[in-house]
Amino acid sequence: MAESRIKDYLRESRLFTQRAVIAGLLVVLLLASLILRLAHLQITGHEHFTTLSRENRVKLVPLPPTRGLIYDRNGVILAQNLPTHSLEIIPEQVEDMATTLERLGRIIDISEDDLKRFHKRRKQRRRFDSIPIRVRLSDEEVARFAVNQHLFPGASIQARILRDYPQGEYTAHVLGYVGRINEEELRSIDASNYAGTSHIGKIGVEKAYEDTLHGQVGIQQVEVNVLGRVIRVLESQPPVPGRDLHLYLDARLQETATKAFGDKNGAAVAIDPKTGGVLALISKPGYDPNLFVDGISTAAYKELQQSDDKPLFDRALRGRYPPGSTLKPFVGLAGMETKTISYEQKKYCPGFYQLPGHEHKYRDWKKRGHGPVTMEKAIVQSCDVYFYDLAHDMGIDKMSNFLGLFGFGSKSGVDLTGELGGLLPSRAWKRGAKGIAWYPGETLIMGIGQGYFLATPLQLASATATMAAKGLKTIPRVVRDIQMPLTEEVEPAPQSAPIKLPVVAQDNWDNMLYSMLQVVEGLRGTAKRIRTDKYKIAGKTGTAQVFTVAQDEEYDEETVAEKMRDHALFIAFAPVDEPKIAVAVIVEHGGHGGSIAAPIAKRIMDHYLLEESP
Amino acid sequence: MRIASTPPREFSESTPAKPEGLLAGLHLDLQLLTGLILLCGFGLMVLYSASDQSMAKMQAQLIRLAIAFGVMVAVAQIHPATLRRWSPWAFGAGVLMLVAVLVVGEIGKGAQRWLDLGLFRFQPSEMVKLAVPMMIAAFLSETRLPPSWGRLAMAAVLIIIPVLLIFKQPDLGTSLLVASAGIFVLFLAGISWRLMAALTALAAAAAPALWYLMRDYQRQRVLTFLNPENDPLGAGYHIIQSKIAIGSGGLYGKGWLNGTQSHLEFLPERSTDFIFAVLAEEFGLIGILVLLALYLFIILRGLYIAARAHDTYGRLLAGSLTLVVFVYLFVNTGMVSGLLPVVGVPLPLVSYGGTSLVTLMAGFGILMSIHTHRKLLPT
Numbered sequence: 001m002a003e004s005r006i007k008d009y010l011r012e013s014r015l016f017t018q019r020a021v022i023a024g025l026l027v028v029l030l031l032a033s034l035i036l037r038l039a040h041l042q043i044t045g046h047e048h049f050t051t052l053s054r055e056n057r058v059k060l061v062p063l064p065p066t067r068g069l070i071y072d073r074n075g076v077i078l079a080q081n082l083p084t085h086s087l088e089i090i091p092e093q094v095e096d097m098a099t100t101l102e103r104l105g106r107i108i109d110i111s112e113d114d115l116k117r118f119h120k121r122r123k124q125r126r127r128f129d130s131i132p133i134r135v136r137l138s139d140e141e142v143a144r145f146a147v148n149q150h151l152f153p154g155a156s157i158q159a160r161i162l163r164d165y166p167q168g169e170y171t172a173h174v175l176g177y178v179g180r181i182n183e184e185e186l187r188s189i190d191a192s193n194y195a196g197t198s199h200i201g202k203i204g205v206e207k208a209y210e211d212t213l214h215g216q217v218g219i220q221q222v223e224v225n226v227l228g229r230v231i232r233v234l235e236s237q238p239p240v241p242g243r244d245l246h247l248y249l250d251a252r253l254q255e256t257a258t259k260a261f262g263d264k265n266g267a268a269v270a271i272d273p274k275t276g277g278v279l280a281l282i283s284k285p286g287y288d289p290n291l292f293v294d295g296i297s298t299a300a301y302k303e304l305q306q307s308d309d310k311p312l313f314d315r316a317l318r319g320r321y322p323p324g325s326t327l328k329p330f331v332g333l334a335g336m337e338t339k340t341i342s343y344e345q346k347k348y349c350p351g352f353y354q355l356p357g358h359e360h361k362y363r364d365w366k367k368r369g370h371g372p373v374t375m376e377k378a379i380v381q382s383c384d385v386y387f388y389d390l391a392h393d394m395g396i397d398k399m400s401n402f403l404g405l406f407g408f409g410s411k412s413g414v415d416l417t418g419e420l421g422g423l424l425p426s427r428a429w430k431r432g433a434k435g436i437a438w439y440p441g442e443t444l445i446m447g448i449g450q451g452y453f454l455a456t457p458l459q460l461a462s463a464t465a466t467m468a469a470k471g472l473k474t475i476p477r478v479v480r481d482i483q484m485p486l487t488e489e490v491e492p493a494p495q496s497a498p499i500k501l502p503v504v505a506q507d508n509w510d511n512m513l514y515s516m517l518q519v520v521e522g523l524r525g526t527a528k529r530i531r532t533d534k535y536k537i538a539g540k541t542g543t544a545q546v547f548t549v550a551q552d553e554e555y556d557e558e559t560v561a562e563k564m565r566d567h568a569l570f571i572a573f574a575p576v577d578e579p580k581i582a583v584a585v586i587v588e589h590g591g592h593g594g595s596i597a598a599p600i601a602k603r604i605m606d607h608y609l610l611e612e613s614p
Numbered sequence: 615m616r617i618a619s620t621p622p623r624e625f626s627e628s629t630p631a632k633p634e635g636l637l638a639g640l641h642l643d644l645q646l647l648t649g650l651i652l653l654c655g656f657g658l659m660v661l662y663s664a665s666d667q668s669m670a671k672m673q674a675q676l677i678r679l680a681i682a683f684g685v686m687v688a689v690a691q692i693h694p695a696t697l698r699r700w701s702p703w704a705f706g707a708g709v710l711m712l713v714a715v716l717v718v719g720e721i722g723k724g725a726q727r728w729l730d731l732g733l734f735r736f737q738p739s740e741m742v743k744l745a746v747p748m749m750i751a752a753f754l755s756e757t758r759l760p761p762s763w764g765r766l767a768m769a770a771v772l773i774i775i776p777v778l779l780i781f782k783q784p785d786l787g788t789s790l791l792v793a794s795a796g797i798f799v800l801f802l803a804g805i806s807w808r809l810m811a812a813l814t815a816l817a818a819a820a821a822p823a824l825w826y827l828m829r830d831y832q833r834q835r836v837l838t839f840l841n842p843e844n845d846p847l848g849a850g851y852h853i854i855q856s857k858i859a860i861g862s863g864g865l866y867g868k869g870w871l872n873g874t875q876s877h878l879e880f881l882p883e884r885s886t887d888f889i890f891a892v893l894a895e896e897f898g899l900i901g902i903l904v905l906l907a908l909y910l911f912i913i914l915r916g917l918y919i920a921a922r923a924h925d926t927y928g929r930l931l932a933g934s935l936t937l938v939v940f941v942y943l944f945v946n947t948g949m950v951s952g953l954l955p956v957v958g959v960p961l962p963l964v965s966y967g968g969t970s971l972v973t974l975m976a977g978f979g980i981l982m983s984i985h986t987h988r989k990l991l992p993t
Contacts, residue, residue, distance in 0.1 A: 012759045013921075015804040016929045020917045023802070023933065027913055027940050031906055034944065037953050041861040042899045049861025056858065057874045225878040 058234065059224045062196030065215030067163065068242030070175060070205060072251040073279075073480065078171050079206070082164040085142050085157050086135040089118070092127040093154030100152060101133075107144050110134055113297065128229060130158060135294055163199060163293045169286030170254045173314045174278075174416070174478060176204020177289035193217045196239075202292070203314075205245065205478055208417050212482055215242035241485040245493075248277030248480045253607050257282045260603040264596070266567075266587040267315035269461035270604050273579045276465070276474030276498070278414065280583075280604060281458070283315040317419045320454040321586055324542035325382045325593070326571045327403075327449030329467060329512055331391060332375055334402035336508045340394040343511045346372045349385035355392070355440055362388050362444055365543075379515035380522045382541060384448050391447025396438055399446065400426040405501050406463040407473065408455055413496065414476040422459050425452040450545060460571055461584035467516075468538070468573035468582045470509040471501035513538055517576050526594040527570065530602040535609055539572030539601065541593035565589040570597035574605050581608050641690040641986035643919065649912040650963065650978060654679055656905060657889075657964030663871045664885040664892040664966075671885065671966060678968040682975035689979025693987050697980065698752050698927050704741070705749035705772070711738035712779035739780045739788045740973045743938070744980070746776055746792050750799040751930035759926060760804035769800060784829050787945070787959040794941045798934040802920075836955050852888070853952050855880045860894040860951055867898030885966040887958060890950040905964075913940050919985040928984040935977040942974075 041049065070079035087108060094100050104110060110133060118133040125131055137145075142157055149156070163178045165171060178199040181189070185200055194200070195217055201207035218239030223231045257268050261284045270280040287304055296304075304312050313319070335341040351369030353362040364370065364384040370377065378386035391399060404410070409424025423429075425446060427438045445451040455463075458476060466473040479493040503509065516538035519525045526541040544567040568590030573582040583601045590596035637644050658675065665671040715738055750769050754761050761769070773796030780789040801810070825833065859875035868874070873895035876884045884892050894902055916936025923929040942962040948954030950961075960970050 008758055012804075012926055013929075015759060016802060016926075016933070017921045019802045019804055020921045020933055023798075023937055024914060024917050027910070027937075030940075030944055031910060034947055034951070034953065035903070035906065037951050038860065038894065038902055038947075039899060041857060041951060042864050042894065042902075045857075045861040046864040049858050050864070052858045053862035053875055056855075056880050057878050223874075223878070226880045231878065 057223050057225075059222055059228070059230075061220040061222050061230070062192075063218035063220055063236075063239045064196035064198075065217060065239035066161070066241040067178070067199075068209075068213040068215065068244045068483075068485070070213075070245045070247065072247050072249050073277075074250065074252075075246075076167075076251040078165065078167055078247065078249070078251060079175055080164050080166065081161045083159040084135065084162045084164075085137040086132040086160055087137060087141075087145060087155065088130040088132045088158045089155045090128060090130050091122055091154070095153075100155065104133070104152060104155060107148055108134055108137070108141050126228065128227075130156070132158070132160075135160075136162075165289045167251050167254065168288050168290065170258050171249070171251065172204075172286040172289045173283040173316060174204055174249060174254075174281040175289065176206040176208075177202055177292045178206050179292050180295060199293070203418060204416060205247070208415055209245055209479060212245065213242040215485065216240035243485055244483040245479050246481040246483060246490070247478055248272065248275070248279060249281065249478060250279050250608065252611075253280045253604065254282060256607045257600065257604045258284060258286065260600040261587065264587045264590055265309055265315075266585065266590065266597075267319055267457040268583065268585045268600060268604060269316050269457045270581055270583045270608065271461050271465040271474075271476055273465040273469040273472075273474070273573060273582045276462075276476050276495070277480060278476050278478045279581060279608060281316050281478070283313070283317075283319070285309050285311040287311040314418065315586070315588075316457045317414070317416060318456065319586070320420060320422055320456055321567055321569070322451070322453055322544040323449040323455045323460055324544035324567070324569050325384075325449055326460060326540050326542035326569045326584070327453065327455075328379060328382065328387055328447075329516055329540050329571075330403055330406055330408075330463060331387055331399060331447050331449075332379060332515070333467075333503070333508055333512050334399050335390045335394055336375070336511070337402060337503055337505065338394055338398045340398070341375065341390055343375045343507070346374055347378075347386045347389050349373050349383050351385070353385045353388040353444065355444070358441075360441065362441075375511065376515045376518060379512070379540065380518045380525050382526050387447040388444040391443050392440065396425070396427060396443045396446070399443070400424060405473075405503075406466055407459055408453075408463065412458055412462045412476050414458060415478050415493070419458065420456055422456050423452060423454040449542060457584050457586050460569075460586075461582060464571040464573055464584055465579075465582035466501065467512070468579035469498075470506075470513070471503045472498050473501055474498040513576060516540055516572075520572075527572075527598040529594065530598045532602070532606075535574050535605075536576040537572050537574040537602070537605065538576045539570060539598065541598060542569030542571070543567070543591070543593050544569060546589065565591055568593045568596035570594070570601045572598070572601045572605065574609060581605055638986065640687060641982055642687065643915075643982045643985050646912065646915050646919070646978060646982060646985075649908060649915060650975075653905075653908045653912065653963050656908065657961075659870070660889055660893045660896070660964060661885055661966055663873065663896060664876055664889050666877060667871070675966055678971055681968070682971045685972055686975040686979035686982070689976045690982040690986065692979075692983055694925070694928050694931075694980075694984050697748060697931075697983070698755075701745070701748040701752035704745040705776075708738055708742040708745040709776055709779065712742060712776055714738070716779065716782060737969050739776075739783070739785060739792070740969050742776045742780065742792055743788070743795060743973050744935075744976060746773060747795040747799050747931055747934040747938070750796050751927050751934065754799065754803045755926035755930060760806070761800075766800065766805060766809075769796070773797065773800075781827070784832065785958070786828075786832055787957045790945065790957065791938060791941060791959065795934050795938045798937040799930045802930050802933040852882050852956060855882065856888055856891040856950050857952050859891040863895040863898045865899050867894070867896045867901055870896050872896060887946065887960055887965060888950055889965050890947050890961050893964075894950075909939070909943050909962075913937075916981055919981050922988070923984050924988045932981050932984045935980060938977070939974065942970075 067081055069077060072078055091097065101115065114134050118131060121131050137157065145157055165175060165177065179202045180198055181194065181200045189200065193216065197214065201210040201213065206213065216239060219237045220233055221235040222233050225231055253270065257280050265284050267284065268280060268282040269278065271278055291300055336343060349364055349370040351364050351367050354360065369385065370381055370383045373383045373386045377383065404424055409422055411419045411421045430436065430438050442451055446453050462476050475496045477493065477495055481490045482493050483490045517536060519539050519541065520527045520531050520537045522528065527539050530537065546564055546566055568587040569585065570593045571584045573579040583604050585597040585601045587596045587600065658672065661675055662672055749772060753769055753772065754765060757765060773793060777789045777793045780792055855875060859873065859881050862875065873892055875881045875895050876892045881888055881891055893905060913936055916939065917933060920929050920932035920936060923932050939962055942959055945954060945957055945959040946961045949956050960967060962974050963971065
């Protein structure tokens, strides 16, 4: 019994040991396979996984560059980056959001819109992000919050940089504004350079010089955890700030000119004939560009959009007006240059003009007529019949070609975006656009700047500047110099060389300039009321018909509704001997150019020539 | 029926083989104890880093370790014969409690595992981890080995009942561990290779049935295992981040407390199931080899203790408990390194958490008891 027990015991023990050894070997074998697997990950795949691990923890954070500043010709700041204070909340640190918001509302004015925007952003951001609830706090509000800050854990005042336009509506149209980058812009910009930038130039100088103003993005390498929270900064490459712009524009002149319009709408453009520099560019009414920077409210935008005054419409660059009689000096010059007429040659004005074999009477503004008229008299008194006849004699082709030299019908090439080219009618244009032939009558009314002919205030000012410079055509420029960031180094903005117009006879220039001088200086000049002893002005008035008066009917200013009234125009330059400023003014529904538009132009020239202290 | 080859009484009054010093007096095995202490020490070091140097977690884990070692010492005092007598009762009680868990069990982490006993919450499946190998070892050691077909079938039923109950909780990891504990007893009892091959084939055939029984999240784990990149932000995230942690550790590691994957929280469950990845990231392949060497030492010592045990019950139980430790190790490391699907099995004695720690140490206590309560036999 005992022996069999021992035998059994030994047999079982052997069997077990055998199995245990097999199990042990199996353990070793499996551990070896595990080690192989780990070696595969840690040695063969080490580089690969190191990269992945790095990508996990290292994020590139873009550092947005500071946008360049914009100064006027005298160093007055037009666009700057202002720290504004906003009230922000980090949801993670707030225990009871509803109570906190309610209590905050008691010390700082928080509107329904603010709350709505806050809750919307709160859903989109992470819990540890700081979310603005009120922007542009007043100093008083900042102070009030600061005193009570201990009551609001998680809420704090944050300084953010916002674009600011201190000149407000005076420079709105020319500077434009920046706004949040939209999806369309996102597609066209260099995404990496704009990685940290939230705003972009939308119109005006801000848009045209976006690349210059923006600068170069900087990059910070940071270590983040799985939630994206920054743990520490590993490496930093600072951004290159945008370049500053110095404009030809005169901020105070902008203000003076805008105020000169009173409650009238219209546009005024002043150009330095020597350089083409735009001294003033006004479209009235303006608007407050600061509203657009951090997102304009729907209601405010709707109001601007739907206003009858069209404040958002840039009349100076995009407003297309019939130039009326302000075109006459150019037509007259065309007549002399094409040898259709001489300066002294007389025409007779009976108060109307009829094409041979036609019944239709083309009226002169002076019903009784001007009698015998020379070029000088025709300009000074703005005789229509003289120019009907001259236009008829010259023909549409010659006239159209010559006017084209002054830039009518094509964009001036100003360094702004959105400019329109006006309309210079020609046979070819009419056939293409209307599909019908040119009528002789259309040549007549084009001679006095009516009909199809349309020009923008900028074109008119540019042509006037070319006239003042006796054929030296400069391209209008808004930006004069570009200043490198951090240094005082200034380089001139790119300019195109002036073009000498192929007008041969120096006499023709002198005569036309003399005639325009007499518009202001002459006893019967249409703009004699702006005559001054301080300097000599050459100019030309214009009145552009908004609606046509039927044959044999009187146009009575009093009875015609304001909207139907004529546009008042005036072009001028001064001083005549050495022109420093050329101006074009259009007052919408203003009535007569001489009485309404000329004084505004005078105010601009006064300011620039007399009050300016360079 | 009493078989001659089972001598329960003879061992009951036995004294230690070589009564020497305090360790022997406490029925502890020096080698095994050294291995366990080194492993737990290394584990604490890794946990310190994995828990972001949380002293609270360190303290909690130290208390658990103290309790677990206390349990081990206590269990080591119990004579194997007593254990053997308790085996059927422990097993019966365990199965009853598993049923109770399914009926009244509290919902915890989406699975019913806990039984609220008023004073404390108890996880019956942990007790079953020990009760099943005890029961099967006791059952098979009643007759001569290798066991008869009838006994094998009976043993298989005894294994399957608790395994299915745990699987239904559902707790795939624990049911796997319990099943392997039972199967190891059968294997060590010397069932024929042919039968084992047949069972393996059967298991393979049963895989589709298993798939049908699985809960959605379990199926997801298997799918994820097959292609983790398929779902990089969802279920595959764990494995991808874990592999990045291991791979970026390289041969020498990033250094203690310097693992970016863990400290920047890319690695999920880094102080519990995925602590192995923290170790691999910070200590590299060298650190892994040290850890695996410690485990291998403990396992081989366990198998040695089993082989030297003086009765069949002790041999089977000691062998099974030792091999289960290896299953823990292999399933966990295999999961963390992407070799196996994600199954919730902790890294034994290293992962943060108390339940499995106590069970494991109780198991080592049994090993020590078996080794130190031997009676010298005539050879």
